[in-house]
Amino acid sequence: MRQVIQDIIDALKALNGIAPLHEIYNRCPQYSDSYIRNQIQSHSSDSKTYPKFEDLFFSVDGIGNGIWGLRNFILDDKGNSVNDFQERQSAEPVERKLTTYNRILRNTVLANEIKKLIDYRCQLCDIKINLPDNQFYIEAHHIKPLGYPFNGPDVQENILIVCPNCHIKCDYKLIELSLDQIKNNLQKISIKYIDFHNTEYKIKIQS
Numbered sequence: 001m002r003q004v005i006q007d008i009i010d011a012l013k014a015l016n017g018i019a020p021l022h023e024i025y026n027r028c029p030q031y032s033d034s035y036i037r038n039q040i041q042s043h044s045s046d047s048k049t050y051p052k053f054e055d056l057f058f059s060v061d062g063i064g065n066g067i068w069g070l071r072n073f074i075l076d077d078k079g080n081s082v083n084d085f086q087e088r089q090s091a092e093p094v095e096r097k098l099t100t101y102n103r104i105l106r107n108t109v110l111a112n113e114i115k116k117l118i119d120y121r122c123q124l125c126d127i128k129i130n131l132p133d134n135q136f137y138i139e140a141h142h143i144k145p146l147g148y149p150f151n152g153p154d155v156q157e158n159i160l161i162v163c164p165n166c167h168i169k170c171d172y173k174l175i176e177l178s179l180d181q182i183k184n185n186l187q188k189i190s191i192k193y194i195d196f197h198n199t200e201y202k203i204k205i206q207s
Helices: 003-014 021-027 033-042 085-089 108-117 164-171 191-206
Strands: 018-020 057-059 067-070 129-131 135-137 139-142 159-162
Touching (some): 003 067, 021 067
Antiparallel strands (some): 129 135, 139 159
């Protein structure tokens, strides 16, 4: 099994089998958020993009709500988590091991400054999502991902502010990008990151 899948499984086990994406991200900081989300959806029959890999994960409240669970994960009558029926029947202690990893420290202050600068509007479709108490919801997309295997930089020229729908399209390389289509480009996104995205997009559609 690929290491990233095992790490996601381990994260969900530690979170009692079900967790929102941001908690899974926090336990797997060696990978980019988009890479983790892609791997989960690629191993879930709940996803429209499910390519018949092993069916390991399920969407708790429907695709798009960001809460995922680990299939065949059981809680015993005391609420303790176990991995499968055999572990539940076994009196043997579960093997544990200490691991270390490098964590990517994202510059959330920078992303929030850009969000405010462009008035919390999606820079692709111009939608503005209003929340209660005069709050707004919008996401920061690193055009060249920060995590493995791309190791992109956490700089304003690599950050595109997008709504969840456009974020998915960017993560999965479902669309090409151009500087002309980016609205209110006050952070001055670099063409080299746009070119990186479009190269990945062309590789995807040709494969």
